[in-house]
Amino acid sequence: MLLKQTCSKCIIDETVPGTWFDDQGICNHCKLYQRVEQDWPLGVEGKRRLDQLVGKMKAAGEGKAYDCVVGVSGGTDSSYLVHWAAQNRLRALAVHFDNGWNSPIAVSNIKKVVNKFGFDLETYVVDWEEYREILISFLKASFPWADAPTDIAIDATLYRIAEREGVKYILNGSNFRTEGKMPREWTYMDGRILRHIQTAYGSKKIKSFPNLNLWDFLKFSFLKRIQLVRPLNYMEYRKDQAQKLLEQELGWQYYGGHHYENIYTRFVYSYLLPEKFKIDKRIITLSALVRAKEITRDEAVERFKQPPHPSEKVEEDVEYVIKKLGVSEEEFNEIMKLPAKSFTDFPSYFPLISKLAPIVRIVFQLLLSWTPPMFYEMDSRKREAPAR
Ligand SMILES: [Zn+2]
Numbered sequence: 001m002l003l004k005q006t007c008s009k010c011i012i013d014e015t016v017p018g019t020w021f022d023d024q025g026i027c028n029h030c031k032l033y034q035r036v037e038q039d040w041p042l043g044v045e046g047k048r049r050l051d052q053l054v055g056k057m058k059a060a061g062e063g064k065a066y067d068c069v070v071g072v073s074g075g076t077d078s079s080y081l082v083h084w085a086a087q088n089r090l091r092a093l094a095v096h097f098d099n100g101w102n103s104p105i106a107v108s109n110i111k112k113v114v115n116k117f118g119f120d121l122e123t124y125v126v127d128w129e130e131y132r133e134i135l136i137s138f139l140k141a142s143f144p145w146a147d148a149p150t151d152i153a154i155d156a157t158l159y160r161i162a163e164r165e166g167v168k169y170i171l172n173g174s175n176f177r178t179e180g181k182m183p184r185e186w187t188y189m190d191g192r193i194l195r196h197i198q199t200a201y202g203s204k205k206i207k208s209f210p211n212l213n214l215w216d217f218l219k220f221s222f223l224k225r226i227q228l229v230r231p232l233n234y235m236e237y238r239k240d241q242a243q244k245l246l247e248q249e250l251g252w253q254y255y256g257g258h259h260y261e262n263i264y265t266r267f268v269y270s271y272l273l274p275e276k277f278k279i280d281k282r283i284i285t286l287s288a289l290v291r292a293k294e295i296t297r298d299e300a301v302e303r304f305k306q307p308p309h310p311s312e313k314v315e316e317d318v319e320y321v322i323k324k325l326g327v328s329e330e331e332f333n334e335i336m337k338l339p340a341k342s343f344t345d346f347p348s349y350f351p352l353i354s355k356l357a358p359i360v361r362i363v364f365q366l367l368l369s370w371t372p373p374m375f376y377e378m379d380s381r382k383r384e385a386p387a388r
Contacts, residue, residue: 018185040176047234064167066167067167069167070171075261077175080245081171084235095157097123097150098125116249130208131153134202145187145273156212157210159216172229175230177291192213192349277340286303
């Protein structure tokens with residue numbers, strides 16, 4: 001029997017696209033982690049950089065109503081980020097993208113976090129009919145990351161509100177230590193793909209849905225100079241400790257899994273991806289927790305053997321999703337049987353972005369001393385691959 005090669009340090013195996021192993025059997029994700037660790041130092045240097053960032057945000061916010069905009073989902077990372085902003089006396093505008101799939105816990109968490117610190121909360125409620133059709137188009141297109149429209153719309157909403165308020169900083173709760181880096185085959189998404197899929201598989205043109213085209217992105221980044229920053233990368237951030245602190249201080253509640261505060265995201269993570277695309281994203285997040293020493297490798301192996309979500313809950317979610325999207329069971333079963341596709345099967349900005357990445361990185365660094373994550377991460381695989 002042929003066994004899958006698995007990293008000797010984390011649980012990533014060769015089924016993860018773009019993975020390779022060195023002579024000691026260590027995967028490129030672990031190697032990338034070591035390099036990124038140096039780019040995002042902790043301790044005294046991390047603190048110094050965070051203080052510097054806070055100072056810059058306060059200076060940029062002078063004369064404005066807010067220093068920064070922060071997206072809130074009710075999840076651990078964004079809730080902790082709000083807590084951090086309050087501790088640092090930042091005047092943050094909390095923004096919630098309401099796509100109709102919030103779990104009750106998420107709604108209650110958002111209220112608790114925002115009220116505790118007296119931050120203003122702006123909720124953007126998406127046009128449900130339009131959004132519903134886009135989600136169905138993504139399912140029909142067999143695009144793996146079926147929740148991608150939400151990711152795009154959240155970013156677009158945050159940029160638009162930052163622009164309206166004249167704010168230069170958007171706080172983002174993602175962090176490489178507890179999340180790791182997903183292979184692009186599993187998560188890559190851009191505004192061109194969205195436009196294409198809705199045109200090809202939907203019946204209506206995109207009207208109010210906040211899409212993010214390349215031009216929008218360049219306008220927000222270059223002309224408006226709005227930066228997306230990830231403060232958690234400079235902190236000794238542990239998810240379990242953050243949850244404990246939020247529970248104790250705010251009466252916040254945990255909801256059972258990474259991104260599980262949102263029902264559609266949970267459905268995509270725990271049913272659609274594993275069942276149809278044979279993708280279980282936990283292999284990346286659990287490996288990240290092993291590297292960050294939050295759990296042991298054995299613990300990760302054990303947890304990964306368990307289903308992503310208890311089976312009776314998955315059934316409940318699937319039923320709920322079918323009903324809420326308004327598709328018939330037959331239609332849904334047909335969708336599940338369609339052959340899986342990859343983002344490379346659709347027209348995207350990816351070829352252009354990968355070509356421009358080296359230049360854009362230099363220009364951004366010179367102008368803003370900052371590189372948008374989209375370009376920063378673009379060729380990490382190439383740089384890390386062993387010479388052949
Ligand atoms: Zn590894």
